[in-house]
Amino acid sequence: MRMRRIPWAADYLKESASRVQDPETRKGDWKKETGQILHVEIGCGKGGYSAAMADLYPQDQFVAIEKNESAAGLAARKFDEQQRENLCLIYGDGSDIDLWFAPGEADVVHLNFSDPWPKKRNAKRRLTAPGFLEQYWSLLSPSGKIIMKTDNSSLFEYSILEFLKAGFYLEEISVDFRRNEHPEDPLTEYEQKFVEKGQPVYRVIWTKTPASAEADLTESQNHAGGAGLKTESNGAEETQPALFERSINKVR
């Protein structure tokens, strides 16, 4: 789906209070407080997801990245309408994250409905192509996670193989994430459309550290004990919001 050109976006982005004009100067300094969780959404589109997440998790810090000028303009305007201390926008290409973030600085990378780039000659542009996955590995803290949602089964299959090849560990997977209510995870603009049409949402969470090692690392924080769940079906005794909360707790 092509984004309609927004004529005011270029000028708006020059003045927007939510846009970080010189993100390289913030390298290593994105967290407002030590110990805070830093989320980075790459390809945020109109910004609805990061805005809703920033409201839902006010203690966390959110950086949304978008390379399309019109989409970035709309995201900036949305963020400016309700200036939040914990949310900002980078208007730029996600392939530059290593210029803007220090190694290990981020805790969660969100990839929501990334462009599938179905033609092989464009495969490098996929946000789950090996070049990007290498950068995410470096960007993430040792207990960091990547949360990917998509409507595209081919991109989902491709990405699973690429994540495994890059050395990530599978923590959670669903081929119909919205079959259950998930108040802990807001719908993105694209997701809203797919859900309205009854299309399934694929979702997967990857970690840099296997769950068993992570459980050891965080034993003192994780009073629930043990690293459980991997799929929605075998986590039946625990609600999904509780699982998500526990998953997020692991990176605290």
Ligand SMILES: C[S@@+](CC[C@H](N)C(=O)[O-])C[C@H]1O[C@@H](n2cnc3c(N)ncnc32)[C@H](O)[C@@H]1O
């Ligand atoms: C299909 S849209 C999804 C938007 C939003 N995440 C959602 O779910 O509603 C994908 C977005 O990712 C952006 N994008 C694609 N590659 C990117 C990159 N390398 N860096 C930053 N943004 C990118 C596109 O410009 C587009 O706005």
